[in-house]
Amino acid sequence: MTDQAYIGRQPILDRQQKIIGYELLFxxxxxxxxxxxxxxxxxxxSVLANxxxxxxxxxxxxxxxxxxxxxxxxxxxxxxxxxxxxxIVLELLETTQPTPELLARCxxxxxxxxxxxxxxxxxxxAIAPLLDVAQYVKVDIRLTALAQIPPVIQKMEAYPVKxxxxxxxxxxxxxxxxxxxxxxxxxxxxxxxxxxSAKVINPAHAHVLELLNKVRNNADLADIDRLFKxxxxxxxxxxxxxxxxxFGLSCEIQSIKHALTILGxxxxxxxxxxxxxxAKEDSTPPALMKTAIIRGRLxxxxxxxxxxxxxxxxxxxxxxxxxxxxxxxxxxxxxxEQLNLPENICDALLLRQGIYGxxxxxAEACEGTDIAQxxxxxxxxQLEPDTVNKAHLDALKWVEGLGI
Numbered sequence: 240m241t242d243q244a245y246i247g248r249q250p251i252l253d254r255q256q257k258i259i260g261y262e263l264l265f266x267x268x269x270x271x272x273x274x275x276x277x278x279x280x281x282x283x284x285s286v287l288a289n290x291x292x293x294x295x296x297x298x299x300x301x302x303x304x305x306x307x308x309x310x311x312x313x314x315x316x317x318x319x320x321x322x323x324x325x326x327i328v329l330e331l332l333e334t335t336q337p338t339p340e341l342l343a344r345c346x347x348x349x350x351x352x353x354x355x356x357x358x359x360x361x362x363x364x365a366i367a368p369l370l371d372v373a374q375y376v377k378v379d380i381r382l383t384a385l386a387q388i389p390p391v392i393q394k395m396e397a398y399p400v401k402x403x404x405x406x407x408x409x410x411x412x413x414x415x416x417x418x419x420x421x422x423x424x425x426x427x428x429x430x431x432x433x434x435x436s437a438k439v440i441n442p443a444h445a446h447v448l449e450l451l452n453k454v455r456n457n458a459d460l461a462d463i464d465r466l467f468k469x470x471x472x473x474x475x476x477x478x479x480x481x482x483x484x485x486f487g488l489s490c491e492i493q494s495i496k497h498a499l500t501i502l503g504x505x506x507x508x509x510x511x512x513x514x515x516x517x518a519k520e521d522s523t524p525p526a527l528m529k530t531a532i533i534r535g536r537l538x539x540x541x542x543x544x545x546x547x548x549x550x551x552x553x554x555x556x557x558x559x560x561x562x563x564x565x566x567x568x569x570x571x572x573x574x575x576e577q578l579n580l581p582e583n584i585c586d587a588l589l590l591r592q593g594i595y596g597x598x599x600x601x602a603e604a605c606e607g608t609d610i611a612q613x614x615x616x617x618x619x620x621q622l623e624p625d626t627v628n629k630a631h632l633d634a635l636k637w638v639e640g641l642g643i
Contacts, residue, residue, distance in 0.1 A: 248635065250526040251306060251403065251425045254417055258526055260304030260328065262425065304328050306356060311335060315344060324352030328375060333359035337368040345372035356403070362391050370398040375423070377403045385415055392420055429526040444567065446473060447515045454508045455580070463507075464496045477502075477510075505552060512559050527562065529638060530606070535559035537634035538602040541622065542595070550594065557587045557595045558602055605631050 248261040308330040313319075319329070329348065335341065335357075345355050349372060356375035361383060370376070376395060378388065392402065404416040407426030416424060446466065450473075453463050467473050477498055499507060512535070538558030539551050546554065564571040575585055586593030591600045601616040605627065617627050 249425060250429055250529070251304070251423055252429055252526060253423055254421075256424075256429070256526065258303060258529070259423065260306055262306040262308065262330070304354065306330055308332070308358060311341070314341075319348065319353070322353075324348075328354035328356050330356045330358045330377070331369065331373075333357075333361070335366075335369065337366055342368060342372055345369075349374070359405070362394050370395060370400060373398070373400050375403050376400045377405050377425075378421075379405045380412060380416065381406045385412070385419070388419055444515065447511055451508065451511050451515070454504055454511065457504060460496060460499055463499060467499075509552065509555065512556055515559075515563075527566065531559050531562040531566070533634050533638045534561060534599075534602050534606070536637050537605060537631055538595075538598050540630040540633055541601055541620070541627070542598040545620075546594070553581070553584055554595055554598055557584055557599050560584075560588055561599055561603070601627070 248263050250258045251260045251262060253259050303326075305326055306328045309319075310332060314329065314331070331345075349355060354374045355372055356377055357369055357373050358377050359379045359382060360376045378391065380388070383391065395402070401422040402420065403423040403425060404412075404419075404421040405425050407413050407416060407424050407428045409428055412426075413424060413428055450463065450466050453466060467477060502510070535555045535558030539555040542554045543551055560574075563569075563574045567574055571588055575588065580588075583593045583595060587595035587599050590596060597616065597620055601613075601620060601622070604613040604616050607613070613627075614624075617624065
């Protein structure tokens, strides 16, 4: 049906790699035909309405923008006025022509408070009038080589636009785009980076990994207490966490052992998992940390009606750990040598197999653009598109609520 859709999102970052917004990726079924304008328009409006109403204000009305890619027919509908303009940037497709009617519509939307972005922009005199109504210009650095970008930027200096580099896939490209003068950045380097060369795990991560092993094996509380006490930062974070999350305590927790008793092994295991991906903020991009935690929550939600609670907890761990190879710049098999994990978790992380593997594979597919693969994985688990869509939205909201 045309109102069934999956959702993805890709972060947009500033020059300090802080997330300023997300491009929301709305997808029809694989059978939808782009030539059927009426069907596409109906599908687009239905997806947009369902998605925005399900996201809720906790996520959408935070301090981030939502970049939405719209076709011209959708741009002309009154439905857009239902969206919160101060949080929405409407992306015009690269095929958009600056007709008088379209320019007038864009001016009207800008006056209402909406942002306008030009997607996959390639300068030509014929489309230059669009620069007068735009707030953001997105340049695909796979389509326009970096060496060809300076003259394009020079032409746009006369317009009040911010430049956004799309499809940034490496650190070198990010650095070069910053030198060229881009204000914002988007691409797999931030959200779906490739595995890099191996290096030694730094001490902070090593402590967390050791604690995870201890907790997983139900080690004596005194042993866990000693590991915390040898790392002041870990001890501080634990006490701050348990004193701030609202356990209904009548007094503050002062000792590590008391905190561990209150928290319990399962909750401690999950907290350490989160800590592992947030402990080194200076070396791991914030977008990557958030992607890992979203993936963990989504993997857990996708399996919530199939597996028992302990297995659902493991699904969360599988999702978060699936990016450890990137975070630690180490092959996954080497990472797993540092962790004494059950075989079924290792099968999921290495092969996407076993009881947890299919749920992880589906969570990863939700981040990508291969619709056929996404549908195939969902169908193999007998999950409806609406169920997958809702789980992804719930995961996004949950992670935003963590304040990470």
